[in-house]
Amino acid sequence: MRIAIIETGRPPDRLSGFPSYAAMSADLLGPEHACATFDVRAGAWPEPDRYEAFLITGSAAGVYDPLPWIADLVAFLRALPPERKLVGICFGHQIMAEAFGGRARKSSRGWGLGLHAYEVVARAPFMDAASRIAVPVSHQDQVVVAPPGARVLAASAFTPYGVLGYADRAALSCQCHPEFGPDYARALTRDHRAAVADPALVERALASLDAPHDSARLGGWIRRFLAE
Secondary structure, eight states: OEEEEEEOOOOOGGGTTSOOHHHHHHHHHOTTSEEEEEEGGGTOOOOGGGOSEEEEOOOSSOTTSOOHHHHHHHHHHHHSOTTSEEEEETHHHHHHHHHTTOEEEEOTTOOEEEEEEEEEOSOOTTOOSOSEEEEEEEESEEEEEOOTTEEEEEEOSSOTTSEEEESSSSEEEESSOTTOOHHHHHHHHHTOGGGGTOHHHHHHHHHHTTSOOOHHHHHHHHHHHHHO
16 A cells, blocks of 8 residues: 655654654554655655555644644644545544644643553454553543544543544544654653653653553554555
8 A cells, every 4th residue: 555654743753763753653564555744844745646644753843833844734634525534643643633623732631641541442343352451642632522524432531532443534633652662662651741840741751651551452453544
């Protein structure tokens, strides 16, 4: 499958030795797909007719930021045919919600950091029998209103819209980061900007990352979704 990875952010400068978010996402999708990366912040956009699927990466930006590329991305998503496969991760999850009639904003719950668990509340055909998944997160923004046509597949008290599937289009998105490897998740968390306000949160988040995680399982859901 030809997949356009829409790159909306990169690791912080202090972590420049790690792969880009686009590269992490391509690894998550697997070598059987032909992935091309488009840095939309720099004005690079895919030609929609040339790709069978699209993946939107994470970003330090918020969907509410007055940046021209964010408005352009909303317009791009709205113009995609509903049968075209679409996957969103973190910021990608939030911008998809905004584009299709929902809402994302800075959460009153504060930073989500470390390994977060979601309960499976609805089961799509591409999912396995897991009743719970735990995956690394790093976010202050959240979807607070789900778009019409979206249903919650996995959720937590902290993130009620953790994983969304869409009934009216071929789309799947998640707030968490299944593309983050353990080393990157720890490095990002260790000197996280959240430590300025809440150093104890960062310590708890680092400790949580020692537990088993389900990134590979969620990656499998995404790959089976693309293969449907």
